[in-house]
Amino acid sequence: MTKNALIRIVDLQKSYYDGETELPVLQGVNLEVYASEVLAVVGASGVGKSTLLHIIGTLDRPTAGRVFYEEHNVFDLPDRDVARFRNERIGFVFQFHHLLPEFTALENVAMGALITSPNSGAVYEKARELLDYVQLSERLEHYPSQLSGGERQRVAIARALINQPKVVLADEPTGNLDRRSSDSVLELLWNLNVKSGQTFIIVTHNQELAQRADRVVHLVDGKVV
Ligand SMILES: Nc1ncnc2c1ncn2[C@@H]1O[C@H](COP(=O)(O)OP(=O)(O)O)[C@@H](O)[C@H]1O
Numbered sequence: 642m643t644k645n646a647l648i649r650i651v652d653l654q655k656s657y658y659d660g661e662t663e664l665p666v667l668q669g670v671n672l673e674v675y676a677s678e679v680l681a682v683v684g685a686s687g688v689g690k691s692t693l694l695h696i697i698g699t700l701d702r703p704t705a706g707r708v709f710y711e712e713h714n715v716f717d718l719p720d721r722d723v724a725r726f727r728n729e730r731i732g733f734v735f736q737f738h739h740l741l742p743e744f745t746a747l748e749n750v751a752m753g754a755l756i757t758s759p760n761s762g763a764v765y766e767k768a769r770e771l772l773d774y775v776q777l778s779e780r781l782e783h784y785p786s787q788l789s790g791g792e793r794q795r796v797a798i799a800r801a802l803i804n805q806p807k808v809v810l811a812d813e814p815t816g817n818l819d820r821r822s823s824d825s826v827l828e829l830l831w832n833l834n835v836k837s838g839q840t841f842i843i844v845t846h847n848q849e850l851a852q853r854a855d856r857v858v859h860l861v862d863g864k865v866v
């Protein structure tokens with residue numbers, strides 16, 4: 642076993658089923674992710690990158706195989722504990738921001754912590770800090786519809802960080818942005834990694850992002866090569 646593997650993925654398999662028909666997507670993925678690294682995952686469209694990220698993030702269960710976080714197989718836990726683990730330890734940034742339209746930027750960021758924290762004052766304080774960090778302190782009370790694409794994605798990053806997750810999973814975080822917004826989101830992710838030592842797994846088509854990552858893995862035919 643390699644030292645320092647924060648996440649160890651062992652023979653991970655995932656198939657989707659349409660009635661009797663099996664669509665095998667992940668066919669034995671083995672991968673180790675180290676603490677504080679930025680790992681880029683690349684691969685053709687439809688190869689299973691999002692599927693892999695969702696399973697690493699415990700949003701979905703594999704058909705077979707294991708995902709160890711610090712040597713504990715997270716899928717040994719019952720669903721309720723998996724959900725708590727996810728909420729406390731993992732932050733998500735998706736290609737489309739998934740902000741809730743009827744809540745302000747500040748509320749969207751705070752929400753993930755209000756579920757578990759009794760101290761809403763402290764949560765809103767932290768949410769303000771994060772929005773300040775992503776340079777949106779002038780946009781706290783704006784609704785998603787009042788923000789640009791890049792601004793929404795920065796809100797989504799702030800939201801992902803509210804519980805200070807050890808691991809941040811990002812699925813094509815710049816895939817939907819113009820060049821300038823994309824650059825500012827990339828810069829932000831980089832500074833975060835340097836500043837906080839969080840571990841990032843980023844699915845991307847962005848060459849620049851992949852080049853700056855500590856490591857790039859390719860998903861081909863259901864396997865990591
Ligand atoms: N919930 C689902 N049900 C059935 N098939 C799915 C589902 N999600 C993804 N797929 C299929 O699995 C394959 C991999 O999808 P995905 O992980 O989204 O790929 P990628 O992110 O690399 O583009 C695709 O063929 C897709 O159509």
Ligand SMILES: [Mg+2]
Nearest residue numbers: 690691692812
């Ligand atoms: Mg995808």
